[in-house]
Amino acid sequence: MALLAGLRVPARSLLRAGARLRDAALGRWERAAGGGGDGARSFGSQRVLVEPDAATGVAVMKLWNPPVNSLSLDLLTELVISLEKLENEKTFRGIILTSDLPGIFSAGLDLTEMCGRNPAHYAEYWKALQELWLRLYQTHLVVIAAINGASPAGGCLLALSCDYRVLADNPKFIIGLNETLLGIVAPFWFKDTMINTIGHRATERALQLGLLFRPAEALQVGVVDQVVPEGQVQGAALSAMTQWLAIPDHARQLTKSMMRKATADRLLTQREADIQNFVSFLSRDSIQKALQVYLEKLRQKKG
Numbered sequence: 001m002a003l004l005a006g007l008r009v010p011a012r013s014l015l016r017a018g019a020r021l022r023d024a025a026l027g028r029w030e031r032a033a034g035g036g037g038d039g040a041r042s043f044g045s046q047r048v049l050v051e052p053d054a055a056t057g058v059a060v061m062k063l064w065n066p067p068v069n070s071l072s073l074d075l076l077t078e079l080v081i082s083l084e085k086l087e088n089e090k091t092f093r094g095i096i097l098t099s100d101l102p103g104i105f106s107a108g109l110d111l112t113e114m115c116g117r118n119p120a121h122y123a124e125y126w127k128a129l130q131e132l133w134l135r136l137y138q139t140h141l142v143v144i145a146a147i148n149g150a151s152p153a154g155g156c157l158l159a160l161s162c163d164y165r166v167l168a169d170n171p172k173f174i175i176g177l178n179e180t181l182l183g184i185v186a187p188f189w190f191k192d193t194m195i196n197t198i199g200h201r202a203t204e205r206a207l208q209l210g211l212l213f214r215p216a217e218a219l220q221v222g223v224v225d226q227v228v229p230e231g232q233v234q235g236a237a238l239s240a241m242t243q244w245l246a247i248p249d250h251a252r253q254l255t256k257s258m259m260r261k262a263t264a265d266r267l268l269t270q271r272e273a274d275i276q277n278f279v280s281f282l283s284r285d286s287i288q289k290a291l292q293v294y295l296e297k298l299r300q301k302k303g
């Protein structure tokens with residue numbers, strides 16, 4: 001059973017996990033070889049595949065960091081680079097952010113980056129996460145999350161940082177900021193991002209209880225904007241994109257900035273303190289033990 005969810009998510013067998021990786025790898029290579037739509041060439045890095053369509057000005061950005069798209073330092077760095085590259089291309093106005101791994105959008109922060117490392121590593125890791133959030137949250141591009149799998153904690157933050165969220169309808173595809181279930185605390189900017197999406201009261205309840213929402217609940221509380229049958233998530237995201245791109249860029253971009261700047265500035269003005277906070281929190285023996293126990297349980301659940 002999946003540990004965090006507190007939901008009845010069947011554990012996948014080693015065989016199934018192996019097949020998932022193989023299929024994902026095959027799919028990725030085939031698509032990369034085929035190029036993006038309208039003859040535009042796919043580009044990307046090891047963990048982020050970008051399929052640009054110059055005709056529509058929309059690029060599909062796919063996460064591929066097996067087995068669960070955890071936000072490792074490498075993935076964070078590659079995401080920032082890909083995002084920056086698209087922002088600098090005048091042709092592009094929108095991004096669909098999705099996963100290239102079946103059944104997982106992102107498992108959130110990479111617990112192996114947060115366990116048994118030294119303070120300098122924790123600081124570097126946190127800075128990279130801040131960097132991605134600041135860029136994604138404030139990008140002038142329209143970003144729509146096509147959530148085709150589970151997205152706990154940092155995975156949920158990624159989705160909440162987009163402009164619009166479409167979730168595939170599968171009870172295993174849980175989404176939420178569940179940090180308290182691990183004995184850790186969602187940082188203030190995670191909390192602010194959720195408040196800006198679903199409001200203060202709903203966020204307080206979700207954060208204190210570490211709620212992971214199934215699709216219907218996620219839609220009801222407003223964590224996602226749309227729930228569609230599996231297999232239709234990318235199409236629905238593209239349809240939504242049409243509506244967002246029908247708005248004149250300058251008006252939409254200024255409005256986005258007006259809505260989000262104060263939240264981003266709050267982190268910008270205390271970025272270093274936030275890093276130190278994270279490092280000292282993570283360096284506590286009790287926190288390290290809790291994370292190690294949790295990681296071990298995740299690893300053993302297949303056994």
Ligand SMILES: CCCCC/C=C\CCCC/C=C/C(=O)SCCNC(=O)CCNC(=O)[C@H](O)C(C)(C)COP(=O)(O)OP(=O)(O)OC[C@H]1O[C@@H](n2cnc3c(N)ncnc32)[C@H](O)[C@@H]1OP(=O)(O)O
Binds near residue numbers: 108
């Ligand atoms: C007051 C001051 C506060 C200051 C700040 C202080 C604190 C910091 C807060 C930081 C905020 C944290 C945010 C986070 O994102 S923490 C990470 C939370 N995410 C999770 O807990 C997800 C855990 N994973 C799962 O629940 C499941 O893996 C799943 C995503 C539902 C997928 O399930 P399934 O397909 O069954 O895969 P497995 O569980 O079998 O996992 C496959 C392998 O992947 C490893 N794994 C899973 N999640 C992670 C992860 N997040 N990081 C690293 N590795 C992960 C798992 O161990 C398996 O590994 P194995 O193949 O070696 O056994």
